[in-house]
Amino acid sequence: MRMLDVQNIQDLAMGAAVLGTGGGGDPYIGMLMAVQAVREYGPIQLCTLDEIADDSLVVSSAMMGAPTVIVEKLPKGDEAIQAFNALQSYFGLRIDYTMPIEAGGLNSTTPLTVAARLHIPVVDCDGMGRAFPEIPMVTHTLYGISATPFAIADERGNSAILNTIDNHWTETFARTLTVDMGSTAHIACYAAGGKRLKEAAVPGSLSYAEQIGRTIRETQAAHADVVEAVREVTHGFLIFRGKVADVQRRTVAGFARGEAVLAGSDAHANRQMRIQFQNEHLVAQLDDQIVVSVPDLIAILDAEKGEPITTEGLRYGYRVVVLGIPCHAKWRTPEGLKLVGPRYFGYDIDYVPVEQRYAAMQHN
Amino acid sequence: MRMLDVQNIQDLAMGAAVLGTGGGGDPYIGMLMAVQAVREYGPIQLCTLDEIADDSLVVSSAMMGAPTVIVEKLPKGDEAIQAFNALQSYFGLRIDYTMPIEAGGLNSTTPLTVAARLHIPVVDCDGMGRAFPEIPMVTHTLYGISATPFAIADERGNSAILNTIDNHWTETFARTLTVDMGSTAHIACYAAGGKRLKEAAVPGSLSYAEQIGRTIRETQAAHADVVEAVREVTHGFLIFRGKVADVQRRTVAGFARGEAVLAGSDAHANRQMRIQFQNEHLVAQLDDQIVVSVPDLIAILDAEKGEPITTEGLRYGYRVVVLGIPCHAKWRTPEGLKLVGPRYFGYDIDYVPVEQRYAAMQHN
Numbered sequence: 001m002r003m004l005d006v007q008n009i010q011d012l013a014m015g016a017a018v019l020g021t022g023g024g025g026d027p028y029i030g031m032l033m034a035v036q037a038v039r040e041y042g043p044i045q046l047c048t049l050d051e052i053a054d055d056s057l058v059v060s061s062a063m064m065g066a067p068t069v070i071v072e073k074l075p076k077g078d079e080a081i082q083a084f085n086a087l088q089s090y091f092g093l094r095i096d097y098t099m100p101i102e103a104g105g106l107n108s109t110t111p112l113t114v115a116a117r118l119h120i121p122v123v124d125c126d127g128m129g130r131a132f133p134e135i136p137m138v139t140h141t142l143y144g145i146s147a148t149p150f151a152i153a154d155e156r157g158n159s160a161i162l163n164t165i166d167n168h169w170t171e172t173f174a175r176t177l178t179v180d181m182g183s184t185a186h187i188a189c190y191a192a193g194g195k196r197l198k199e200a201a202v203p204g205s206l207s208y209a210e211q212i213g214r215t216i217r218e219t220q221a222a223h224a225d226v227v228e229a230v231r232e233v234t235h236g237f238l239i240f241r242g243k244v245a246d247v248q249r250r251t252v253a254g255f256a257r258g259e260a261v262l263a264g265s266d267a268h269a270n271r272q273m274r275i276q277f278q279n280e281h282l283v284a285q286l287d288d289q290i291v292v293s294v295p296d297l298i299a300i301l302d303a304e305k306g307e308p309i310t311t312e313g314l315r316y317g318y319r320v321v322v323l324g325i326p327c328h329a330k331w332r333t334p335e336g337l338k339l340v341g342p343r344y345f346g347y348d349i350d351y352v353p354v355e356q357r358y359a360a361m362q363h364n
Numbered sequence: 365m366r367m368l369d370v371q372n373i374q375d376l377a378m379g380a381a382v383l384g385t386g387g388g389g390d391p392y393i394g395m396l397m398a399v400q401a402v403r404e405y406g407p408i409q410l411c412t413l414d415e416i417a418d419d420s421l422v423v424s425s426a427m428m429g430a431p432t433v434i435v436e437k438l439p440k441g442d443e444a445i446q447a448f449n450a451l452q453s454y455f456g457l458r459i460d461y462t463m464p465i466e467a468g469g470l471n472s473t474t475p476l477t478v479a480a481r482l483h484i485p486v487v488d489c490d491g492m493g494r495a496f497p498e499i500p501m502v503t504h505t506l507y508g509i510s511a512t513p514f515a516i517a518d519e520r521g522n523s524a525i526l527n528t529i530d531n532h533w534t535e536t537f538a539r540t541l542t543v544d545m546g547s548t549a550h551i552a553c554y555a556a557g558g559k560r561l562k563e564a565a566v567p568g569s570l571s572y573a574e575q576i577g578r579t580i581r582e583t584q585a586a587h588a589d590v591v592e593a594v595r596e597v598t599h600g601f602l603i604f605r606g607k608v609a610d611v612q613r614r615t616v617a618g619f620a621r622g623e624a625v626l627a628g629s630d631a632h633a634n635r636q637m638r639i640q641f642q643n644e645h646l647v648a649q650l651d652d653q654i655v656v657s658v659p660d661l662i663a664i665l666d667a668e669k670g671e672p673i674t675t676e677g678l679r680y681g682y683r684v685v686v687l688g689i690p691c692h693a694k695w696r697t698p699e700g701l702k703l704v705g706p707r708y709f710g711y712d713i714d715y716v717p718v719e720q721r722y723a724a725m726q727h728n
Contacts (some may be wrong), residue, residue, distance in 0.1 A: 086527070090525075094572075134447075143446050151432070154527055157528075157529045158526075158527070158528045158529055158537070159528075160524050160525065160526045160527065160537060161454075161524065161525040162520070162522075162523075162524045162597050163450070163524065164521075164522045164523075164525045165520055165521045165522055169522050173522070173524060173541055173544055174538040176541065176543075176544055177540065177541070179540075180536050180537055180540055197373045199441070202574075296435055
């Protein structure tokens with residue numbers, strides 16, 4: 001157990017934007033909210049998975065919706081508590097811990113706000129080791145943990161508790177409710193006992209995000225190569241260097257969907273990269289060759305500062321570097337790939353780990 | 365208190381189709397389900413509003429969705445129980461009585477199935493004295509009774525509990541969930557204590573529906589004028605006689621919307637009636653003159669048998685009679701008309717009671 005201070009949270013939010021792979025909402029907003037909560041309610045306890053009791057009750061807190069809308073409709077801070085408390089009342093039990101559903105983007109810090117306000121610790125883990133756009137896309141699903149009872153709340157005071165036969169029905173119902181609620185909502189879900197969570201979760205993801213963020217900050221201070229430092233700490237691969245040529249974005253059915261087109265420079269001069277996204281980056285294609293696909297991570301960094309850029313932040317002319325980062329091993333199983341592999345997202349391709357694709361790239 | 369037998373339920377379902385004003389779902393299906401439940405679980409207790417204790421807990425049971433879909437997707441019978449039990453668990457209290465949200469159509473008998481299976485009595489009242497298409501359109505709303513906590517369930521085993529800041533938000537969320545669930549769902553809602561219900565509900569509506577149905581049956585048996593008998597028992601007005609010339613129907617956002625065009629005969633020869641509906645008949649227009657509007661009832665009866673015809677049952681060439689029937693006095697207040705008057709449904713006209721419109725017709 002350790003306490004998270006303001007610096008830790010700032011690092012965590014910065015690193016989470018790398019793991020957010022373009023989506024997961026603007027972590028800057030989540031960071032501001034968490035820092036505000038710490039200033040108001042005191043520091044936040046972070047426990048490792050090993051430290052929590054087998055019979056403790058852990059519930060994930062998150063925001064749901066299109067990141068494009070979230071940046072224009074800032075949460076008041078009460079909504080997350082309302083969803084969490086709705087679930088607590090439903091159980092009639094005290095929830096012992098909260099945790100992030102995803103370690104990428106805004107939702108890495110959403111549970112910190114809940115933890116500070118309710119004076120409960122956060123567990124250092126998540127259900128993805130990155131960000132994904134849909135509710136069932138968590139390692140919990142692979143271990144048979146239900147998303148429901150699932151609480152969803154808006155900023156007006158409306159809420160709902162869903163109970164569904166599987167996590168895909170939760171996604172269907174929660175997505176339409178989110179659209180009705182104005183395309184953003186707060187959720188509390190994936191209640192699990194400590195024992196099952198130790199098997200099912202991705203351990204250490206908040207510390208990992210914090211480590212990435214700290215690396216960026218310290219490397220910037222040392223005026224060293226930030227992109228290279230991020231590549232090293234994430235065990236990633238530098239797959240493209242260039243500038244933003246075009247970004248197409250639509251908000252469809254509660255998602256931000258679109259494509260970024262990058263024009264190559266340096267070693268990639270005269271080459272083009274296309275990155276398609278549904279909230280998060282899904283597939284990166286170099287000319288006609290796929291070089292990274294889900295569930296591996298595709299991170300776009302500012303070429304100079306080494307800081308991650310979300311799809312909403314991409315602007316014409318930005319000089320960027322693209323990293324391919326291996327996903328957590330739980331996603332590389334047949335069950336994992338069925339849930340979050342390229343075919344689930346409608347791409348008629350097999351998943352090939354980024355390290356293999358990268359090696360093949362070097363031979364071309 | 366009295367017991368409802370199979371004959372009572374058949375009469376009730378027939379009368380409820382008159383009060384259903386074209387919508388409310390096919391009462392034949394509800395009747396079959398209720399009769400089946402009585403045969404399986406024994407007769408159903410019907411209590412008057414006066415007979416229930418002030419501190420008893422009463423919850424409405426109903427189906428929600430487009431009647432056009434309900435007739436093609438028969439309920440299994442468990443869904444209504446699932447919604448009801450979801451609400452009972454939520455309260456952690458035993459629900460003492462159930463009641464219909466509307467006395468028109470299928471939903472007049474939906475609570476009978478719940479009552480038979482759970483061995484609880486039904487209260488002889490409803491929230492409309494007829495059928496209406498949307499959740500907030502009940503006299504409960506006029507008395508500040510919340511639709512929530514609102515349980516909704518489908519036939520797969522999915523359910524949700526909504527808690528909203530007003531009954532219009534309940535309608536929004538429940539309607540999109542109903543569409544997700546396949547355009548029909550079962551609901552349990554408008555929980556109220558006996559004391560408040562005595563003020564807020566329309567009393568005696570199930571007995572009234574039964575009386576209308578019995579009148580139809582007995583008048584048919586006596587080979588007398590059924591249409592005239594229905595007109596008399598409902599204190600209605602015969603506003604049109606003719607045959608169905610055209611019916612336009614679309615299922616939009618979980619509703620059956622459209623228009624029936626009738627060509628006049630006898631006293632109405634060479635005249636045309638247009639009846640617009642959103643599940644229920646909303647406005648009846650004779651040539652260019654409005655002759656009945658919500659909240660008054662517009663019932664289409666078979667010209668010979670005197671039996672009510674729903675909008676799904678209307679076919680080209682059917683010989684029909686249209687009755688205009690005064691609504692319950694609670695709807696004729698400014699608050700009532702704001703909730704269910706013609707302007708709510710998008711018609712730029714003032715409400716004029718059917719008896720006044722009918723008197724004006726006689727002078728033309």
